[in-house]
Amino acid sequence: MKKVTLTIDGLQLRADEGSTVLQAALANGLYIPNLCNHPDLVPAGLCRVCVVKVDDWKISISCKLPVKEGMVISTEDPEVQRIRKSTVELLVANHPMTCLTCSRDANCELQRVASYVGITQESLKRYRRSVRQLPIDSSNPFFDIDHSKCVLCGICVRTCDELQNINAIDYVRRGVHTTVGTLGNKPITQSCCESCGECVARCPVAALAPKESPISMREVKSVCTYCGVGCGILLGVRGEKVVGVRGDRDNPVNRGSLCVKGRYGFKFINHPDRLTTPLVRKDGVLVPASWDEALERVAANFSEHKGEQFAALASARITNEDNYLIQKFTRAVMQTNNIDHCARL
Amino acid sequence: MTNSIAEIGEAATILAVGTNTTQAHPVLALQVKKAARNGARLIVANPKKIDLCRHATLHLQHRPGTDVPLLMGMARVIVDEGLADMAFIQARCEDYEAFVASLADFSPERVAAITGVPAEQIVAAARMYAGYGPASILYCMGITQHSHGTDNVWAVSNLALLTGNLGKFASGVNPLRGQNNVQGSCDMGGLPNVYPGYQQVNDPKVREKFESAWGLSLSPDPGLTLGEVFDRMYDGTIKSLYLVGENPVLTEANANHAIAALKNLDFLVVQDIFLTETALLADVVLPAATFAEKDGTFTNTERRVQRVRQAIAPRGEAKPDWQIVAELAGKMGAKGFDFSGPEEIMVEIASLTPSYGGISYPRLEGAGLQWPCPDKDHPGTPTLHVERFGTASGKAKMIPLAFRDADELPDGEYPLVLTTDRSLFHYHSGSMTRRVAGLEQLNSEELLKINPRDAKALGLADKEMVQVTSRRGTMTVRTSLSQVCPPGLVSMTFHFAESPTNVLTNPARDPVAKIPETKVCAVRVDKIAQP
Numbered sequence: 001m002k003k004v005t006l007t008i009d010g011l012q013l014r015a016d017e018g019s020t021v022l023q024a025a026l027a028n029g030l031y032i033p034n035l036c037n038h039p040d041l042v043p044a045g046l047c048r049v050c051v052v053k054v055d056d057w058k059i060s061i062s063c064k065l066p067v068k069e070g071m072v073i074s075t076e077d078p079e080v081q082r083i084r085k086s087t088v089e090l091l092v093a094n095h096p097m098t099c100l101t102c103s104r105d106a107n108c109e110l111q112r113v114a115s116y117v118g119i120t121q122e123s124l125k126r127y128r129r130s131v132r133q134l135p136i137d138s139s140n141p142f143f144d145i146d147h148s149k150c151v152l153c154g155i156c157v158r159t160c161d162e163l164q165n166i167n168a169i170d171y172v173r174r175g176v177h178t179t180v181g182t183l184g185n186k187p188i189t190q191s192c193c194e195s196c197g198e199c200v201a202r203c204p205v206a207a208l209a210p211k212e213s214p215i216s217m218r219e220v221k222s223v224c225t226y227c228g229v230g231c232g233i234l235l236g237v238r239g240e241k242v243v244g245v246r247g248d249r250d251n252p253v254n255r256g257s258l259c260v261k262g263r264y265g266f267k268f269i270n271h272p273d274r275l276t277t278p279l280v281r282k283d284g285v286l287v288p289a290s291w292d293e294a295l296e297r298v299a300a301n302f303s304e305h306k307g308e309q310f311a312a313l314a315s316a317r318i319t320n321e322d323n324y325l326i327q328k329f330t331r332a333v334m335q336t337n338n339i340d341h342c343a344r345l
Numbered sequence: 346m347t348n349s350i351a352e353i354g355e356a357a358t359i360l361a362v363g364t365n366t367t368q369a370h371p372v373l374a375l376q377v378k379k380a381a382r383n384g385a386r387l388i389v390a391n392p393k394k395i396d397l398c399r400h401a402t403l404h405l406q407h408r409p410g411t412d413v414p415l416l417m418g419m420a421r422v423i424v425d426e427g428l429a430d431m432a433f434i435q436a437r438c439e440d441y442e443a444f445v446a447s448l449a450d451f452s453p454e455r456v457a458a459i460t461g462v463p464a465e466q467i468v469a470a471a472r473m474y475a476g477y478g479p480a481s482i483l484y485c486m487g488i489t490q491h492s493h494g495t496d497n498v499w500a501v502s503n504l505a506l507l508t509g510n511l512g513k514f515a516s517g518v519n520p521l522r523g524q525n526n527v528q529g530s531c532d533m534g535g536l537p538n539v540y541p542g543y544q545q546v547n548d549p550k551v552r553e554k555f556e557s558a559w560g561l562s563l564s565p566d567p568g569l570t571l572g573e574v575f576d577r578m579y580d581g582t583i584k585s586l587y588l589v590g591e592n593p594v595l596t597e598a599n600a601n602h603a604i605a606a607l608k609n610l611d612f613l614v615v616q617d618i619f620l621t622e623t624a625l626l627a628d629v630v631l632p633a634a635t636f637a638e639k640d641g642t643f644t645n646t647e648r649r650v651q652r653v654r655q656a657i658a659p660r661g662e663a664k665p666d667w668q669i670v671a672e673l674a675g676k677m678g679a680k681g682f683d684f685s686g687p688e689e690i691m692v693e694i695a696s697l698t699p700s701y702g703g704i705s706y707p708r709l710e711g712a713g714l715q716w717p718c719p720d721k722d723h724p725g726t727p728t729l730h731v732e733r734f735g736t737a738s739g740k741a742k743m744i745p746l747a748f749r750d751a752d753e754l755p756d757g758e759y760p761l762v763l764t765t766d767r768s769l770f771h772y773h774s775g776s777m778t779r780r781v782a783g784l785e786q787l788n789s790e791e792l793l794k795i796n797p798r799d800a801k802a803l804g805l806a807d808k809e810m811v812q813v814t815s816r817r818g819t820m821t822v823r824t825s826l827s828q829v830c831p832p833g834l835v836s837m838t839f840h841f842a843e844s845p846t847n848v849l850t851n852p853a854r855d856p857v858a859k860i861p862e863t864k865v866c867a868v869r870v871d872k873i874a875q876p
């Protein structure tokens with residue numbers, strides 16, 4: 001790809017032709033404050049936070065500004081600072097100040113831009129604060145929609161459109177009354193939403209937030225256990241519990257995307273119904289038994305029925321190594337090729 | 346799949362036949378939707394107006410069970426209009442003449458009469474598929490779960506060969522495998538006729554290899570397939586069954602027969618994570634670990650072998666399946682089962698399975714590997730059949746086909762066709778997803794999708810409890826009036842034990858693949874008499 005050279009705040013950078021100034025900066029590890037930008041989505045230029053000065057005369061939003069050879073960008077020009085600060089102040093002025101109890105505290109893009117531009121209690125006094133009081137849509141079992149925290153960046157709307165092609169949500173109403181909502185502004189479960197949670201995963205604030213989101217103690221890289229797509233996941237673990245699942249952006253299969261089952265369908269793992277001991281039928285009822293007792297009983301019966309009196313059904317749900325051993329057991333120990341599984345169903 | 350998942354998004358034309366992709370393979374469907382959004386032509390061939398139709402250029406709504414005439418009709422148009430890729434056929438295919446001769450029966454007019462798809466649409470689909478490459482075919486259970494499923498698969502491959510749409514980037518035949526590791530369990534020889542890596546059990550050379558590796562003699566006779574196993578249990582030939590991680594009481598076609606067969610066993614061992622409907626019938630139940638509690642590998646639908654890693658300890662006394670089998674084999678005095686863990690098992694797999702020959706845990710650390718991966722320096726194979734096909738001659742056979750209708754057609758007594766499908770929110774018999782409260786909230790019961798016209802004729806309202814009956818069984822379910830099904834067709838999933846759909850389905854099997862015809866059976870829907 002052809003490269004161009006540009007200067008940002010006195011630093012010379014090389015960037016791919018066709019990229020934007022914001023992309024070039026972020027790719028080179030330079031932060032330009034931004035809210036509505038997301039690497040998976042087409043730049044929308046909605047939040048106006050990413051303003052920069054171009055060639056010492058023009059103010060422009062960097063997410064929509066294509067790089068050009070020899071371009072000189074300033075992100076700290078006094079005019080840029082003034083515009084950017086007012087933009088962010090207006091967003092913060094309407095935002096609930098409940099950060100400490102918010103699930104996104106310390107991991108919030110609005111906090112990040114606010115602290116970068118230096119918002120103070122004093123400076124906010126110039127505004128009449130009016131936090132929106134809209135009911136939270138908690139109809140979805142996995143996530144809530146809190147409009148009072150929404151910054152109208154449109155990342156969720158564009159995710160549902162550009163990536164998911166589902167279009168369950170869009171902007172509804174006009175002007176200061178604008179919110180993100182469904183067709184007819186009904187609860188999200190009455191829309192065509194598929195609960196994939198892709199919008200939730202990309203929301204920069206806590207307007208779209210999982211109902212439960214315990215911070216995990218560690219994450220383990222694995223593969224989704226449901227369908228044959230085989231999406232890469234990160235299992236969030238806390239203590240002895242799987243408490244969450246994230247899409248693995250490094251995985252070439254799904255690049256971070258997940259469906260509703262992959263993202264939210266993990267609670268069977270620690271479910272109280274799990275079988276935790278072997279069971280053996282005695283006098284017609286299944287009763288708990290030790291592994292020794294159960295396996296002896298199996299061994300004794302299987303020994304009686306080697307060859308064509310035996311069959312094993314392996315499983316499309318367990319690992320390759322599990323399956324390999326089951327077929328080896330059937331063929332080598334039980335002396336029959338009577339092995340199949342539900343591939344046909 | 347002959348291609349990789351990421352290639353689907355790059356196709357210029359996609360033919361999705363017998364796959365409800367957005368429901369059953371949601372993240373793969375993102376690639377299909379991406380291609381369509383970027384201007385690719387998407388042809389959906391499905392008896393139902395599935396969600397994917399919203400993105401389609403063309404929806405061919407054929408009568409269930411008429412995939413062969415539909416696809417052969419398209420092939421006929423391609424040949425008649427000179428759109429076939431003759432260079433590809435000459436270089437890489439066999440039996441073209443016999444195949445062309447069999448197209449005589451499939452004029453667009455006759456095909457239209459059989460399938461119910463207008464002739465112009467068949468012509469348009471053929472021109473699209475042949476005219477705009479790279480073209481990729483996706484198919485799923487809607488193709489395979491028929492009494493002539495093998496013919497359906499041949500029809501798909503004929504079409505791809507005819508247009509040279511195979512063995513190239515973004516151009517191929519892509520069966521979408523349903524369960525997370527169904528590809529892997531087939532690869533590992535969880536099949537009655539093959540050892541790991543599809544090596545035939547009745548090939549003496551193969552058998553010798555495994556006999557010398559395992560140090561004992563092995564049976565030269567192919568075993569029984571799933572449906573046959575149930576038949577032999579029913580007639581008493583098979584006395585012991587070792588059933589791992591399956592719930593046939595809900596998933597087997599003609600479930601009542603399957604239940605009777607299970608009850609007829611002398612000894613049933615079920616190894617699972619929950620006490621499933623099937624486990625309740627067992628003599629011994631062995632508690633297994635979930636995927637989050639063990640190490641191992643899964644192989645996905647694009648043949649990518651990926652690492653599964655243990656996140657937490659097994660619950661209670663549960664153990665990984667490999668360990669249970671190893672301990673059982675040890676109790677029976679067998680040698681060759683004392684593995685230190687899955688990594689060591691993979692070493693043995695690689696040594697005996699040519700397509701997994703180069704696979705080892707250290708190499709899987711990054712993005713996994715797509716088989717065939719024959720040796721430790723091989724980078725894996727994203728696209729299959731690039732240079733030759735896996736046949737003796739290296740060429741692909743084109744197969745002459747004739748039309749066979751579904752085994753059971755609607756009649757006066759059973760006037761509707763039932764087809765089964767999947768819900769986005771549940772998985773197979775629901776033993777896992779139905780224990781996730783949120784998924785259960787989003788979809789908590791079986792619904793019989795029925796066209797409003799049929800419902801009106803039967804005097805049925807939306808969400809009314811009805812009785813559905815086939816020649817094999819009967820069940821009750823709530824209706825959902827929906828244009829998704831055309832008149833004459835009704836549809837249900839099989840995730841719900843309260844409404845066991847598979848008591849109705851037809852076990853008539855394909856003669857080669859032995860897959861039951863769960864996609865077509867004749868039923869009647871009756872109002873439940875008010876007491």
Ligand code: SF4
Binds near residue numbers: 164193199
């Ligand atoms: S959860 Fe998925 S389908 Fe629902 S609104 Fe968000 S992106 Fe759209």
Ligand code: SF4
Binds near residue numbers: 229258372373
């Ligand atoms: S996240 Fe969804 S699409 Fe991906 S493997 Fe799991 S079930 Fe399949």
